[in-house]
Amino acid sequence: MKKFLLLIICFLDIYADVCDGYHSKMLFLMDERIKSFTQKYENIGDDNLWHKAVNKCENSKEEQVKIPACLYVYKNFMKQPVENIKNVKIYDILIDIIETYTKERLRYKDTKDEAFYNYQLIMATKDIQTILKLLFEGKAIDDEQFNALNDFFNATISVHTLDYCPLIYDPTLNPSFIPSDEIKDPCLCYIQLSFVFKEKEYVKFAKLSEILCEKYKNAPSCISAGVAYKTGTGVRYSLKKAKEYFGLACDYGGQDGCDKFKELSR
Numbered sequence: 226m227k228k229f230l231l232l233i234i235c236f237l238d239i240y241a242d243v244c245d246g247y248h249s250k251m252l253f254l255m256d257e258r259i260k261s262f263t264q265k266y267e268n269i270g271d272d273n274l275w276h277k278a279v280n281k282c283e284n285s286k287e288e289q290v291k292i293p294a295c296l297y298v299y300k301n302f303m304k305q306p307v308e309n310i311k312n313v314k315i316y317d318i319l320i321d322i323i324e325t326y327t328k329e330r331l332r333y334k335d336t337k338d339e340a341f342y343n344y345q346l347i348m349a350t351k352d353i354q355t356i357l358k359l360l361f362e363g364k365a366i367d368d369e370q371f372n373a374l375n376d377f378f379n380a381t382i383s384v385h386t387l388d389y390c391p392l393i394y395d396p397t398l399n400p401s402f403i404p405s406d407e408i409k410d411p412c413l414c415y416i417q418l419s420f421v422f423k424e425k426e427y428v429k430f431a432k433l434s435e436i437l438c439e440k441y442k443n444a445p446s447c448i449s450a451g452v453a454y455k456t457g458t459g460v461r462y463s464l465k466k467a468k469e470y471f472g473l474a475c476d477y478g479g480q481d482g483c484d485k486f487k488e489l490s491r
Contacts, residue, residue: 244412262293319353386417394429427459445481
């Protein structure tokens, strides 16, 4: 079981190809916003532009000025030398971005674009969790603060993905999922899988992985399904089925699937 847990955690962190469209759109919109800031300061040099962005982000009261500057800082933070970032309040900056993305999500609630704006909010939330972990490792916050904030952000991600997967699995019914086997959005359902797994709903996790693999050709989900069958977790143990799903993962571009298929072919 421990080996299964480690394998699944690893594969759930893999970037999902079912999110490619959303990710491209998110980066495009971010670049357009950043451009509205950088075009005002085209000739001041990269270093001066960085300091200008930090100043506008941390001090401007106008959202149309503040957020493009914050997004510039957010996108370029890891490219800066240490002296440029040591006093930058990146956690606070990400909170400001999340607040803006939350407003946008509410604006598009119950529209065809709601899922995308949920995705945009989720990605910013995942980034702030990374910053949070760094703050914890650097002893800037204690265990209690870290756990409370991390739980809050996990809840935020879960809430914004919950409705995109079938909610309940009951093998006595046909279809087996309630209210149906329909996945409303494969990208957000894939993100929700990590929470299904953490709640130890292994049967539901395995079956959703199968659907995401077979219907949406999502290689990481194929690997998750293969691992479930290989370890007999949530489904009947079957090396034949495990090999089948690893093969599909390979066919859909997942090298890990190819490697695991090869292992079972020896």
